[in-house]
Amino acid sequence: xxxxxxxxxxxxxxxxxxxxxxxxxxxxxxxxxxxxxxxxxxxxxxxxxxxxxxxxxxxxxxxxxxxxxxxxxxxxxxxxxxxxxxxxxxxxxxxxxxxxxxxxxxxxxxxxxxxxxxxxxxxxxxxxxxxxxxxxxxxxxxxxxxxxxxxxxxxxxxxxxxxxxxxxxxxxxxxxxxxxxxxxxxxxxxxxxxxxxxxxxxxxxxxxxxxxxxxxxxxxxxxxxxxxxxxxxxxxxxxxxxxxxxxxxxxxxxxxxxxxxxxxxxxxxxxxxxxxxxxxxxxxxxxxx
Amino acid sequence: xxxxxxxxxxxxxxxxxxxxxxxxxxxxxxxxxxxxxxxxxxxxxxxxxxxxxxxxxxxxxxxxxxxxxxxxxxxxxxxxxxxxxxxxxxxxxxxxxxxxxxxxxxxxxxxxxxxxxxxxxxxxxxxxxxxxxxxxxxxxxxxxxxxxxxxxxxxxxxxxxxxxxxxxxxxxxxxxxxxxxxxxxxxxxxxxxxxxxxxxxxxxxxxxxxxxxx
Numbered sequence: 337x338x339x340x341x342x343x344x345x346x347x348x349x350x351x352x353x354x355x356x357x358x359x360x361x362x363x364x365x366x367x368x369x370x371x372x373x374x375x376x377x378x379x380x381x382x383x384x385x386x387x388x389x390x391x392x393x394x395x396x397x398x399x400x401x402x403x404x405x406x407x408x409x410x411x412x413x414x415x416x417x418x419x420x421x422x423x424x425x426x427x428x429x430x431x432x433x434x435x436x437x438x439x440x441x442x443x444x445x446x447x448x449x450x451x452x453x454x455x456x457x458x459x460x461x462x463x464x465x466x467x468x469x470x471x472x473x474x475x476x477x478x479x480x481x482x483x484x485x486x487x488x489x490x491x492x493x494x495x496x497x498x499x500x501x502x503x504x505x506x507x508x509x510x511x512x513x514x515x516x517x518x519x520x521x522x523x524x525x526x527x528x529x530x531x532x533x534x535x536x537x538x539x540x541x542x543x544x545x546x547x548x549x550x551x552x553x554x555x556x557x558x559x560x561x562x563x564x565x566x567x568x569x570x571x572x573x574x575x576x577x578x579x580x581x582x583x584x585x586x587x588x589x590x591x592x593x594x595x596x597x598x599x600x601x602x603x604x605x606x607x608x609x610x611x612x613x614x615x616x617x618x619x620x621x622x623x624x625x
Numbered sequence: 626x627x628x629x630x631x632x633x634x635x636x637x638x639x640x641x642x643x644x645x646x647x648x649x650x651x652x653x654x655x656x657x658x659x660x661x662x663x664x665x666x667x668x669x670x671x672x673x674x675x676x677x678x679x680x681x682x683x684x685x686x687x688x689x690x691x692x693x694x695x696x697x698x699x700x701x702x703x704x705x706x707x708x709x710x711x712x713x714x715x716x717x718x719x720x721x722x723x724x725x726x727x728x729x730x731x732x733x734x735x736x737x738x739x740x741x742x743x744x745x746x747x748x749x750x751x752x753x754x755x756x757x758x759x760x761x762x763x764x765x766x767x768x769x770x771x772x773x774x775x776x777x778x779x780x781x782x783x784x785x786x787x788x789x790x791x792x793x794x795x796x797x798x799x800x801x802x803x804x805x806x807x808x809x810x811x812x813x814x815x816x817x818x819x820x821x822x823x824x825x826x827x828x829x830x831x832x833x834x835x836x837x838x839x
Contacts (some may be wrong), residue, residue: 349666349669350666351666351667353646355710409650411723421678446663446664446666446669447678448666448669464644467663467678467679467681467682468679468682468764468765469663469682470762470764471762471780472769472775472777473768473773474762474773474776474780475775483764483765485765488764488765491805499839526719559734580774580777582777582778582780582781583777583780583781585781586780586781586784590781590784590785590788591664591665592665594664594665594784594788595664595665595667595668597788598788598791598792598795601792601795601796602795602799605795605798605799605802606804608724608799608803609799609802609803612724612725612804613726614802614804615728615803615804615805615824616805616806617805617806617817617819617820617822617823617824618805618806618817618819618820620819620823623818623819623820623822623823
C-alpha cells in the first residue's frame with residue numbers, strides 16, 4: 337500500500353536511492369510461542385482487516401487450517417506435536433512474513449517498486465507493480481510469498497503497514513487474547529523478549545531464547561521459543577535462514593558483471609570494425625572471380 | 626539443386642533454411658530483450674516493447690518454446706557440418722590472425738570455420754538448458770510443481786545460459802557484418818565466388834568439383 341513515501345529504505349530493481357529522507361523507528365512484532373493457545377484469533381483478525389476470505393478446506397487430522405499459507409491467508413497457526421522426555425508439547429507457531437532486514441524477496445524481484453522496505457523495517461509488496469514472475473518465492477528463505485491463482489500477483493503479510501503508518505498496531509496483535517503477540521519498537525520488543533526468556537529459564541526451559549536470525553540481518557517479526565536451540569521443531573522454522581547462495585550469485589555478482597560483459601562484447605565488435613576493419617573478399621585480387 | 630547462377634553467385638542456403646534461421650533469429654531477439662528487461666533494472670524499459678512488464682513475463686516463455694522448436698530444425702539440418710576437425714583446433718590457436726584478417730595464415734576452412742562451429746555447439750548446450758530451466762520457473766503453469774531449491778538453481782542456470790548465448794550471438798552478428806558478403810548468404814541465399822574462395826576455400830573446392838551443395 338503506497339501510503340508512505342519519504343521513508344523507504346529499499347525498493348526492488350532500483351539502483352538509485354529511494355525517497356528515504358524521513359527515518360522512522362524500527363518496529364517489530366514479537367510472537368511469544370510459549371504463551372500462544374492456538375485460538376487463531378490472529379488468523380481471523382488478519383482476514384477481517386484485510387478483507388480476505390479463505391476457502392473452506394478439509395480436515396486432515398490437525399488443527400492447522402488452512403494447511404498452508406495462501407494468497408488469502410497471510411498468517412497461519414502451525415501446529416506441531418513434539419514428544420520429549422516422556423512429555424508431549426504442543427508447539428504452535430504463528431507463521432507469516434518475517435519482514436527481514438535483508439529481504440530475499442526484494443533482492444530477487446525484477447520489477448521496480450513491486451517490493452519496498454520502509455525505514456521502520458516493514459517489507460511490503462506493491463501488487464500493482466507485481467508482474468507475477470515468482471522470483472520473490474525463490475528469494476524468500478521462509479517460503480512465505482504466495483502467487484494468486486486469480487491475478488498472478490504475489491501476496492503476503494504487510495505487517496498491517498496501513499495501520500502502522502497511522503499509529504495503530506497490526507490487526508493480529510489487537511486480536512490476541514493472551515498477549516502472545518505484542519508490537520512496538522524493535523528495541524522494546526527485544527527487552528520484552530529478554531524478560532520473558534529469563535522467566536522461562538527460571539521455569540526450566542534452559543534453551544529458551546529469541547529468534548531474530550542474523551543470517552537475514554535480523555527480522556521485524558521475532559519469536560520467543562522454549563527450544564530456541566531447535567527452531568526446526570516448530571514446523572520447520574529454519575535454524576540459520578539466509579538468502580540462498582544461488583539467489584545471491586544471480587542477483588548479486590552476476591547481474592552487474594554479465595550486463596557489463598555483454599556491453600563490452602558489443603563495444604569490442606564496434607572498435608574492431610573501426611580499427612582493423614571489415615574483411616572483404618572483393619577487395620582481394622587473389623580471390624577475385 | 627543448382628549451386629551456381631549465371632552471375633557467378635553460389636547458393637549457400639535454401640529458402641527453407643533461411644526462413645528457419647530468421648524465425649530463430651526473430652524469436653531470439655524477442656527473448657533477449659524481454660529476458661534482459663527482467664535481468665537488470667537498467668534494461669527494464671525493454672519491457673515496453675512487449676506491452677508492459679506483465680506482458681513481458683507472460684510472453685517470454687511462449688516465445689521461448691517457439692525458438693526451441695525453430696532451433697531444433699537448424700540443429701537437425703546443420704549438425705553434421707559442425708563436427709570439429711583437427712584443422713579447427715589449429716584455426717582456434719591462430720585466433721589472433723583471424724581477428725587481424727590474415728586468413729592466408731590459417732588452415733583451410735570448409736563449409737564452416739571453427740568459430741562458427743563453436744557457436745553452433747554453444748547453442749546446442751544453452752538452448753535446451755534454457756528450455757528445461759525455463760519450464761521449471763514458468764509461472765503460473767509449471768513452477769508450482771517444483772521445490773524451491775530446484776527453482777533457485779534453475780533461475781541461476783537460466784540467467785547464465787542466456788548470458789552465454791546472448792554474448793555468443795553478439796559475436797555471431799558482428800562476424801556477419803565484419804566478413805563482407807556474409808549477410809547475403811542468409812538473406813538471398815547466395816555468396817560470391819570470391820567470398821567462398823577466400824573464407825571457405827575447402828567448401829568452394831567441393832562446389833567446383835561436383836556442384837556438391839554441402
